Amino acid sequence: MRIFLIHTLRFILFMFAQALLFNQLEVGLGIQAMIYPLFILLLPYDINIFLSMLICFALGAGIDSISNTYGLHASSAVLLAYLRPGIFKLFEPRDGYENTQEMNIYGMDSTWLLSVFGLMLLIHHLWFFTLELFKLNEIGFILQKTILSVPISLVLCILIQVIFVKKPSGNR
Amino acid sequence: MAFAILQGVALYTYFTYLSFPRSQYLTSASQVNGEILKVKNEVTKHFNLAYNNTLLQQENIALRERLPQSFIPLQSGIVKINDTLFKQQYEYIAATVINSTFDKRNNYFTLNIGSSQGVERGLGVFSDKGVVGIVHNVSEHFSVVKSVLTESINIDVMIESSGAFGLLKWDGESPRIGNITGISNDMRIKRWTKVVTRGGSGIFPKGIPVGKVSKLESVEGKPLWNISVLYAEDYRKIQRVYVIKNLIKQEQEKLESLIPQDKATGQ
Numbered sequence: 341m342r343i344f345l346i347h348t349l350r351f352i353l354f355m356f357a358q359a360l361l362f363n364q365l366e367v368g369l370g371i372q373a374m375i376y377p378l379f380i381l382l383l384p385y386d387i388n389i390f391l392s393m394l395i396c397f398a399l400g401a402g403i404d405s406i407s408n409t410y411g412l413h414a415s416s417a418v419l420l421a422y423l424r425p426g427i428f429k430l431f432e433p434r435d436g437y438e439n440t441q442e443m444n445i446y447g448m449d450s451t452w453l454l455s456v457f458g459l460m461l462l463i464h465h466l467w468f469f470t471l472e473l474f475k476l477n478e479i480g481f482i483l484q485k486t487i488l489s490v491p492i493s494l495v496l497c498i499l500i501q502v503i504f505v506k507k508p509s510g511n512r
Numbered sequence: 513m514a515f516a517i518l519q520g521v522a523l524y525t526y527f528t529y530l531s532f533p534r535s536q537y538l539t540s541a542s543q544v545n546g547e548i549l550k551v552k553n554e555v556t557k558h559f560n561l562a563y564n565n566t567l568l569q570q571e572n573i574a575l576r577e578r579l580p581q582s583f584i585p586l587q588s589g590i591v592k593i594n595d596t597l598f599k600q601q602y603e604y605i606a607a608t609v610i611n612s613t614f615d616k617r618n619n620y621f622t623l624n625i626g627s628s629q630g631v632e633r634g635l636g637v638f639s640d641k642g643v644v645g646i647v648h649n650v651s652e653h654f655s656v657v658k659s660v661l662t663e664s665i666n667i668d669v670m671i672e673s674s675g676a677f678g679l680l681k682w683d684g685e686s687p688r689i690g691n692i693t694g695i696s697n698d699m700r701i702k703r704w705t706k707v708v709t710r711g712g713s714g715i716f717p718k719g720i721p722v723g724k725v726s727k728l729e730s731v732e733g734k735p736l737w738n739i740s741v742l743y744a745e746d747y748r749k750i751q752r753v754y755v756i757k758n759l760i761k762q763e764q765e766k767l768e769s770l771i772p773q774d775k776a777t778g779q
Contacts, residue, residue, distance in 0.1 A: 360552050366615045366748070390514050397518045404525075406545050407613065408620040408656060411526035418518045471526065472617050473684070481685075 343384065347395075354379040355399055358413075359406035362496075370469075370485035371492060376403065376413075377464050378497040380420050381443050381457055389425060396421035409472075416468040420460060431456050445501045457497065461490050540611055540622040546654035549622055553610035557751065564751055571640045602717055603757040605629055607637075612659070614687040614748050619661035621645065623753065626653040636715040636756045642744035643667060643709055643720050644753050655755075660722075661687055661747055668713055669722050669741075672706040674699060680722065680741070687747050689726065692739040697730050699737070707741050714761040 358376045365373060376399060383392055400414030407413075428437070431452060445453055469485045540549055611622035625631055627650050637644040637657050645659035646667070658665060661682050669692060670677035678694035692707070704724050711718030727740035758764075 356548075360548070363613070366613065368615070370615065372615070393514055393518055397522070400522070405542065406540055406548060406611075408540050408611070408622070409526075409616065410529040411522040411524070415519055415522035415526065418515065418522060422515045471523070474617075478684075 347383065350379055350382065351395070351399060355402045359403045363403070363407045369488055370481065371488045372485070373489065373492050373496055374461075374465065374468070375493065375496055375500060376400075376417065377420060377457075377461055377493070378500060380417065380424060381460060381497075383421075383424075385428070385437055385443065389422070392421045392424065393418050412468060412471055415471060416464050419467050420464045423463060424460070427456055427459055444505045445498065446505060446507055454494075458490070458494060461493050461497075462486070465489050465493070540620075541626070541649045541651040541654045541656045543651065543653070546610075546622070546651065549611045549654075550624060553608065553624070557608070560749060560751055563749070567640060567752065601759055603630075603759060605631065605755040605757070607753050607755055609751050609753055610654075612747070612750060614661055617684050618663060619659050619687075619747075620648065621657040621659050621750070621753075623647075623655045623657060623755070624653075625755070626651050626655050628652050630757065631655045631755055632757075634715065636758075637753050638716065638720050638756060639745050639750055639753045641721065641746075643716060643722050644745065644747075644750065646715060647755065657753075659747065660690060660743070667716070667722075668710045669707050670710040671695070671699075671701055671725065672708050672719075674701060674705075676701065677710045677712070678739070688743055690723065690741045690743060692741060693736065695737045695739060697735050697737045701725060701728060701737065701739065703728065714758050714764045716756065717758075 354376045358374065362373045362375055367373075379399065380392075380396055383395070396417035397414050400417035401411070403409075403413040404411055433452065443453075443456075465486045466482070469482045469489075473482050540546065605625060607623040607625045609621045610624050613619045621637075621644070623631070623637070631647055631650050633647055633650055635647045637647060643660060645657040645662070645665065647655050648658040649656040660667065660680060661684075663682060663684060665680060665682060667680045668677060669680045676695045676699045678692040681691045681693055683689075683691055695701070703726065706724055707722040709716040709718065709720040709722060721744045723741040723743040725739055726742040729738045729740075730736070731738050
């Protein structure tokens, strides 16, 4: 029950933060910071894939509806939820995941987090910008947007974890 | 399987919305999102207050200069009567942009007025500096504008000095620069001449500023110019706009629908 409440609260916070704050930041050069992939990363490890896709669809559609993108965020979020278990499997530590741990910076080591979350962000941004532009002759601009946005989103998401995720006391 | 269905729904909404808005539920014209954006605008609108005040002041000056009081009568004995020579053709509704983007491929602006204030789909929107877009979707209290920062906006514009006309488009790169297509390259066009709306489709009156010609290039293999326009309005900080309603548009449309369709060119 507690975990349900935590994730509901996060869902709302991430949706509004993305739609009302980060989508309004227009830096130039095609940079667009997206933080809601962090919500998808932080979902429970053993969540049913169908459920996680539904949650992500709702999250994306909520962001879409506020920022007039009509399904772009929903599509990218669903793709990420679909690929999440596969990526986790790919980078599985030698002795497997513990069922109870969360995928945040305190639960996992930094190499794992950088590679897994970096890959997730890369896939997500590439899919998002490809759909947004959707022209073969603009592949350069798609890559430019992706390559410039991924590090910014990554840094932002790590900062968010440093600031908001509570450090587990003692039992590490 | 579920993945395919959800992706299908998302992509279908995305690709069909561009051409025709089927519903308002997933857009910022819906009641809930409109209220959220209104609150957001309440917070952020003060950031540009000084700038907006200057703009309004400038516009007031321009209008004041046209008042009867600011003219010296050169001829005495002329009596002003309530004339029947002019009939009002355009009606204006003031609005505030409560949500906007400029760096997406298709940029939409949300306005704080809707059908209860008389907004309809297809009306023109402009600001005191230049043309802004066309109303795309309307709910009771909000409306979404397809801005000139959209690929398929196709407003008909003309070069003010020569009268050559074409369609305004946007290539999606810079929010300051648009393109005009369809002007043949035997026309002489100077750089930095003004571009204004042509008023052909009855959405905008003739002569609303769009921008200035900033670059001329010939299209390869076609006798056409590709003209870049530096927009007069900076869409990155737009707030005050006007919705314009053509009171006799239906009359024009009715008359023009009598023109037989040209089947050979498919237009």
